[in-house]
Amino acid sequence: MLEIRNITIQTHKGRTLINNLSFVLNKNDKIAIIGEEGNGKSTLLKAIINPNLIQDYVSIQGDINKNGYQCGYLSQTLDLSWNDTELFEFIVKKKPSEGLDPSYYNDISKVVECLSKVDFDSSLLFENRLMESFSGGEKVKIQLAKILYEQPDILLLDEPTNDLDLKTLIWLEEFIKEIDRPVLFITHDEVLLENTANGILHLEQLKRKTSPVWNFEHCGYIEYCERRNYNIQRTNRIASKEKAEYEKQLERYRQIYQRVDHELNSVSRQNPHGGQLLKKKMRSVKALGKRLEDKELTHKIEPEEAIEIFFDECTVNRNKIILDLELPKLQVDDRTLCKDIRLLVKGNEHIVLIGQNGTGKTTLLKHILQLLQNRKDITVGYLPQNYGDLLPTDISPVEFLLKNQEYEMKSKIQSYLGSLKFTSDEMEHKIKQLSYGQRCKVMLIHLVINQFNVLLLDEPTRNLSPLSNPVIRKIFGDFGGCIISISHDRKFIDEVCDTVYEISNQSFIKMD
Incomplete structure (x- = not known):
């Protein structure tokens, strides 16, 4: 249905x-594009829609x-120009500035059907709500309904899971599996x-982002990872051997060269015109050296997602009270998010x-941060969902990470950034030029170096590639201190x- 032939994409x-x-x-394909941040995944989708x-x-x-065939495209973020558009208009219009043709109202039943297919309450069509009032997960469903309304033959989805909660994630899985295109x-x-996924397109940038490679296989994600890991291990064993x-x-x-050279020098001193046999032998030795010099060896594969970073011995006494919180009501302005929160956290x-x-998860975490950040008996690191809360964008990663550190830490910081596959240029770029995955990695290094x-x-893990996430999970899993996440x-x-702990219907519940 869709054919990509000899595509090369190069930055200016x-x-x-x-x-x-x-x-x-092909017709029944559900193909996932994977790879580290900045490898061209979203750029490829946009190229398919419109170069x-x-x-x-x-x-x-x-x-x-x-x-x-027509492609329906779900972008990574919804264009802000749609914010002041009502739900019905958003689904039927091609662009925000377009007038609402009265004939569109003939399609109300079709719009209701599309909303039902994405498990969205169609009664909201008649509440005059603007797009900006919906949550991230609701916007994903609404955008999918808009795509279905346009009746495309192929769906292109750019990170639809970014703003989804667990319930909506599970729904999206079923949607992708069941849709008939x-x-x-x-x-x-x-x-x-x-x-x-029943197929994987993997985009990589190896050798410090100087060697773009790709791999396309018709198989599930687990099978792809198993094959890839086997091939990497096999290649690296061959390379070592x-x-x-x-x-x-x-x-x-x-050894041969030194022996022949020594013999040749000895003969030359005794008889400058002699040693023709040894000279011929030396030519053969040098030819052997040239063959060795030109010999092509199998190179070890250093996976792009390989991460060499870890927390040192950050530990807390297992009986130490980290947090003893009793909060009758969690509120934002006059709106109650949760009641009767009881949370006791100890040690590690x-x-x-x-x-x-x-439901108030981020609001609660920020409240906990306020309670803990001035404690003298513990040291608290915070990784916000919005990196801009802590990460200035007009300085470089090195400058940010050097704050409150001795200048001698610079080489170690550069080493950490290098281990996370930052090029030397990216280390000195302004943070606003980095992808969100790279910004997350800068924040991770910040947590590590401050211990x-x-x-x-x-x-x-929301902005990290699926191949990096297992390594990141192990880093946090091995962390000897306390994590509230x-x-x-x-x-x-x-x-x-x-x-x-789950926040649901204004209740704070400890799960079994």
């Missing part, structure tokens, strides 16, 4: 994001053949990948708050957290 600064990519999206969307920052070569999508959620054998050959060559507990969007023993984390990431909840 000369960096190649995607090189000579070819693949076909003009990306012409300001990249050039593109190759062929995109839609074969007459091909889907090409980007997501960071591993469980959704495992449960929906070849290198060891090469070193032996090189050492034998050096790892707890997580779950619940639907808008906090209590971490407050608001959706710590919010997450919709089912693997993070299972692998990192000891205790789960």
